[in-house]
Amino acid sequence: MTAGAFSLESGALGKTLGESVRSHLAGLIIRGEFKEGERLYPEQIAARFGVSITPVREALMQLAAEGFIESVQRRGFHVRIPTADQIRNVWQVRQSLELCAGEQVIKRLKEGTLDPHALDRLDALQKAQLKNTSHMDHATKLELNGSFHTTIIEFAGNPILASMYRSLQHKVVGGLVQSGLDTWRSRVEKEGQEHKAIIDGLRNQDYAAYDSSVRTHIARSLDDALRDLATRQ
């Protein structure tokens, strides 16, 4: 009877309260609303959202399982601060999964399970990235960049691979840093060329070419990520 008294905005359609809290918090973390290493107090969050502690706790544990935040026994939840080694490790696995995806995409192209026109979406993404970089906020730029890789992963047609890749991305959201615009612009150029090489590898169904362009791209991307991390300190 006292139902619907709370005002936890946005699509709470058939979702549980814990789920709503989870997606809200994930959004806040991605937007960098919390400082790195900041502790998240269930009680405060509960008060902020106008719900009790249980669903908040549920959400926090879920986020910890997904790698968004870190949970220490009896010592609460903290926003992850990835170390250089962790970033290297994530990039290493990322490379492995992207190689796996490409191998699969090429296989599917060859056996006709995947329409070659699907690759046009990659072209579109690559071009969208090259223009309009100035009036985009950090989150959008990162999202656009991420979409390119996520799309390739999706084309592999392996949901388990996709979910693994996603959870990998979550592990570093706390470490993504706002780079200066000048830095960004030169990066976009390189990234554009590298992405183009990756698309070509897929389109020509040439795994060797795909393999080497992915490795080049990942290596450069790792360098940038490590540089960003060092800048923050």
Place this chain on the structure above:
Amino acid sequence: MTAGAFSLESGALGKTLGESVRSHLAGLIIRGEFKEGERLYPEQIAARFGVSITPVREALMQLAAEGFIESVQRRGFHVRIPTADQIRNVWQVRQSLELCAGEQVIKRLKEGTLDPHALDRLDALQKAQLKNTSHMDHATKLELNGSFHTTIIEFAGNPILASMYRSLQHKVVGGLVQSGLDTWRSRVEKEGQEHKAIIDGLRNQDYAAYDSSVRTHIARSLDDALRDLATRQ
């Protein structure tokens, strides 16, 4: 079946109740105590363990996040029934991660970060697998088999890779089937040879050889897994 008391306190030092319940349940699932697709009722489990529902729910959600079981909104928790496609997908990612690990292990051997004697542990595991297969229960056999691959993953020195590999293994525990002893014996022979080839690839620091022996092994292993699945229906 016996509604006897489960001693959760055993060695529960520093662990929370939810954690104890989680590991107990994980053990039960691995041992095949639950039927495939069986629904897990929090209330029943709580009664069985003599605790309240909250820690049980916590454990179930944790297990769902790890891929042990499946959770459907408002419809409870179920033991996963992997489909043939899911098994294929898992094996595909498994292969990718094992290739990544091997590449890293060889790199570490070359740069001297990993002692070549570490590989002796793989020899030991391989030999242990070949003998004493008759008086081992299913779980032990699977564990021994799994250890071989897990050890290689560990040698890569990438905790994130290791945790991904682990969660991948969880995704199929519900689908592991008790094979007949005769079937098993012939399998062990093949597996032994394949594992030997994999070790050789690493020891010779020959990635191409490692790559092809892993692919051969995974392909054969996938065939067996799919055959097991088909046997059950």
Place this chain on the structure above:
DNA sequence: AATGCATATATTTTGTAAATTATTTTTTAT
């Protein structure tokens, strides 16, 4: 007087029980 240890207190996490909400099944009426 300063430092280290021990105890006490306050804060936070974890666990319980009960209430609420959603879903499924059964019953009843058309």
Place this chain on the structure above:
DNA sequence: ATAAAAAATAATTTACAAAATATATGCATT
């Protein structure tokens, strides 16, 4: 036989209680 309504079942959430940890305070010792 079908559809609607009510009851039963089970998941979710809340509020409250307990357990555990960190922090602060005080006393003793050097």
